Amino acid sequence: MMGFLRTANFNVSYGKIAAIRSMSIDMEPGRIVTIIGPNGAGKSTFLKALMGLLPFDGQAEFLGEPLQRHDVQYRVGKGMVLVPETRELFAQMSVRDNLLLGTFSRRRTGAASIREDFSRVFELFPRLAERASQIAGTLSGGERQMLALGRALMARPKLLMLDEPSLGLAPIVVREIFRVIAQLREMEVSILLVEQNARAALMTADHGYVLETGEVVLSGPAAELLHDPRIMRTYLGASAA
Structure with a gap:
């Protein structure tokens, strides 16, 4: 096997x-x-x-x-996706745009698939849904970790x-x-x-x-x-x- x-x-x-x-x-x-x-x-x-x-x-x-x-x-x-301990977010970009970057490796899958992934991440991390338009650099440490995890999951x-x-x-x-x-x-x-x-x-x-x-x-x-x-x-x- x-x-x-x-x-x-x-x-x-x-x-x-x-x-x-x-x-x-x-x-x-x-x-x-x-x-x-x-x-x-x-x-x-x-x-x-x-x-x-x-x-x-x-x-x-x-x-x-x-x-x-x-x-x-x-x-x-x-x-394969790695979430490093430094998280490596784009601090000047919004939560939503950071998440969208996670879909880059499968950008040809279409808008419906990406909307589905946003829904899944926001269901796992309701706080990210509340802060979708917030600039990533203004998030708390816990929220930044949630965003790093969410962005990784957007890559499926x-x-x-x-x-x-x-x-x-x-x-x-x-x-x-x-x-x-x-x-x-x-x-x-x-x-x-x-x-x-x-x-x-x-x-x-x-x-x-x-x-x-x-x-x-x-x-x-x-x-x-x-x-x-x-x-x-x-x-x-x-x-x-």
């Missing part, structure tokens, strides 16, 4: 410094897979390399096709890669973001989630990988990792006793 997303012996280096070493993951469609770990573990580096923003050695396949020979534009065309991604979606957000907003992420699984959006909030990530995901100093040190069903003594002690602030 054709794999959805697979890497094997995946390596990324910054000059002579190895940032990712022999990373292997296997992801099925329609699932949420999370990568957790401390700052500097290589989580964001892994996503950037998958997206084509950094070179890598080893194997990476998406929908059964090797990624290494293809650029970012090709990967976007295949259905096959694989949505989220880099630290809860970064810098208030707890009530974090809960809202993860509620939407869980909803997206019900809509059969496949999500690769990099997150420092290990508890929220593991409670939402189907499968998890723990990355430390560029290497996978633990992996398994997210529900099992959530109760693993080592994870509890290191990442959840709980006693392993």
